[in-house]
Amino acid sequence: MKRRAYLGTLGAAGAVGLSGCLGDLPVVGDGETALDPPDRSRGEPSHPVHGDEFPTFTLPDPHEGTDVSLADFEGERSYLLTFIYTSCTEDCGALTSLLQLVQEDAAEQGYDDDVALLAMTFDPETDDAEALREYGEQYGVNIEADNWHFLRPETNEEAMSLLNDEIGVPAQIGGHDHGEDDHDHEDDEQGHEDHDGHEDSDQEDGEQDHGDDDHGHEDDAHGDEETDDSEDDGDADDPEDVHYYIAFLVNEQGIVERSYPNATDGRDETRPRAIIDDVRTVVE
């Protein structure tokens, strides 16, 4: 799982801001994008945002029986990527539904060869090929289409490491941390979890209701204590699971065009209409 070298991309993008960017931090704002930067800046989240290179990795597609490498999309397709697990009973399905709607639009509008829809499970121990198939069908996904891939890491540990460490998206399944590196990330996850709990706390059952709160979402992935809120009376269903509802739109050059944190909360910019428009702009 090594992050691809930045130099190639930077060369193409005009070597802006080279200095000090070659460490582990994503390159900020130097990539070439079709979309303008988002209207609101949301601090410096732990995951890549507009203009950053998205980390490339390779994961099995359990239905095709092949490996899908993000690097292989370069020069070929843009992609919309999100993270799911099939046993999630809350509105996680909305993420899959979102990808399905984009798939439907792509087929209708004839850009289906220009975009890939990637749904990575981070609970592969539960989500075998059959579970993923059933889940996809439930949401009306065309699994057989060339542009759809479920991505299934070999183990939950690999999935956690990929999300928490490589991509910088907090994730946890089943009440204990599967990550390899508890110490570095425990704070992040705890912070996020608390914050999530807070955001959900005005809903009886902790279902999504982020609609009124359209600021500072991306800070969530920080686990920053300043944005943390000790109120934790939210998600009663399974407070141990951490699922950050995020999707990434990455262009053919492997650069993030848009990250959609809290992608299901009904803000105008994360409604499928807006995301479909973003995808269309990027593949044009």
Added chain:
Amino acid sequence: MRRRNVLAGVASAGTLAGAGALAVYGLPSSGLDDGGEEPHHDPVEIETVEATGSEDGTQRVPAEGEVTFVDLFATTCSVCTKQMPELGEAYDRVGDDVTFISVTNEGEDQVSDDELADWWDEYDGRWQVGRDASSELIVHYGTATPIGILFDADGNVRWDEAGRKTSDEVVSRIEDALEDE
């Protein structure tokens, strides 16, 4: 707003079982036509399903000249099932004064009409229920069901919100819209 083709798109979608109809978005180059806080779009034709309180047919959303409350739901959505009693209460209180409809964008390959009717009975649905084969509503209002959408009699969106809602909230929103008629 350049979505004048909605009805035509929906009409052609009727036979395409959910796959068609997405020509409704207008030209690919239309971009983000953000005309205000609430996205307005042209009416969508919902295919209603035979179930308790609902007949096989069509329902235009928003209904012409009437306040219209839409509950976007999915049979796979646990929050939607939990919200059904609240919706039922709201329906009993103000359902006669408005067009009140629950809409899923699940296709028949996902949930058949019979399964939908069974689900409807299980959760005491007793008003119109149908499908949005075009996915137009969910594309505009979000994927995180349940989503409540309230149109005034002129077809403008008065309120839309994802997440669980109480009957009181739904009723008071509807009453507000009725008062302004």
